[in-house]
Amino acid sequence: MALLSAVSPLSAGPVLAQGNCYGETRTFATVPAAPGFPEGIAVHGNLVYVSGPATFGTAGQGPSKIAVFDRDSKVQKSTITVAGEALGDEHALSCIAIDGDGRVYALSTQLGLLRFTKAGHRYVQESYGAPLPDLPACVAATPGEACSPTPFPTPPIPNDIAFDEEGYAYVTDSLQATIFRYPPGGGAPEIWFQSMALVGGGDLPIGVNGIRLDPRREHVYFSVTFSLSDTSLGAIYRLPLVDAPDADDLELVHAYTAGEAPDGFAFGRSGKLYVALAGANAISVLDKRGVEESRIESSPGDEIPLDAPANVAFNDPAQTLLIVNHASFTRDASHFAVLRTWVGDKADPLEKPQLP
Template structure:
């Protein structure tokens, strides 16, 4: 008994001793903290956790007329949320809708950007600050999210029911088109992720205009790809509630999928590998009350960093600068790394869309 008491006293003394590291208490699931506010012009839509350990986001479509003529920026943070640097995107048409999405990275570490005013795929070398246009989608395309997959980069089009494939030489192909991707009232195709082990793409759709459900229902869709890189038959993994507007999503190692709902619900939804709903956070929709000082306000993506997902809080409708932030939401499990093949890079020469 005396040994037990002595051991306890020693343990308490060590825990309180200066200079002795004490493990941080584990966070509860759904604990939400502000990772960082997003500087003007704001409106982040996706967060990219880079293999270099840093975090990047672009400023997307600014609805605030006071910021509408401001060029978009790419912003860099440390893994702890410290703002490090930013770069202004060159060559935008500032009289048109303009924004930039940090969608992925290349095998040699350059950022892959989607720029909407001129429908461009760009890269940014963060070591030199050099931007380069590597492909142009057809006029009117609205590049939204992207993933590397078989034989190139796959890009969703928010304004049309198309998935584009961008090859390494900059050639652009209309790779897949389907009525399910058309959307209703302009709410189209959003997140996309290549699932290498299953040889399929997961694709998020904000609204479905096919008549199979209410037109305000969205979905998470599955699209198999054969060994020759050809798309198979589209199927539905999960159907959202009306007005949810599923946007970007992250996939855990367990197979669970965390989807940001950019609609009125203002929630994250957790799905199991079969597409069944496990949980919604917050449990009560509409308020966005996540327990942090910044409520969910158009949460637009969920990117894994450690055992958390980073949520881009866009505030697309309200345009509230104090809500335009990256939020850190603990989910208690780790994510699958983004697919990044060794040939994930672009050649120097820009080609016209095919």
């Protein structure tokens, strides 16, 4: 727990409350195997957007895509295909967000932060933010040079995105232990926060991962999937929503200690936090104090089981949680899907700023 010793724990370890009842986990929609490996999900009006592939080994394969589903009928209505990728090289699309005009923002490992505007039956693509910079490791950087706190050089991997009400876009970089921030209107990303606590470990050293603002818009919450000190450790942290937080501001909200691998998450209107556990094939439900009150898991008879869930969003009219099956460890294409389960909760509305 060396990386956790410098922060103020709100809760550590699961404390399961009895009597919590959620619905069965069922299939909302299957996701096409090409490109597969879905990760991002966003709901706007009657549309559900699901992005991918969030994986390695894509060189020589087809372009990244966003599948667009009807929220009520669950039918795939259209596909947004990313243009401009060098398909002979590694290319991926991770998470997505929506602005006040319903435009879709997606994180591309090659192209940076993309924006898609609906025009009739198609979507027009434009560049909104530059790709994340490839930072040298601080141990080898020159004085004053922007660098990464990782112990050795690693490439940037943009993972999740969240807007604040002013239009700043906060983006996690899972391999460079950095949270970047794009200014309103886009452009070049700037380093917002870095820490050794954000560094990942293991064969797939995914560190800082999911990111959201809390319901009161006072804190930025984020997950760390695999701790550098011990890959069985993962955590939810928070920082104050200020221009320049420092290391002393970092607080531990909840520690996962058994290889659960926390990934994306979402706040409910109830104040509960629903966390996708990729390693445990479950959804962890944290109360307002950061205490785990229950877990949502598959049943033996489920058509498609929870398989490395990567992210979650809400279908408010049905009070259900939509869960993206990433299937990143099994790589089972039949598990690429969005699942749903009744939770009796609605979304804490995400910031959808008006942007130029």
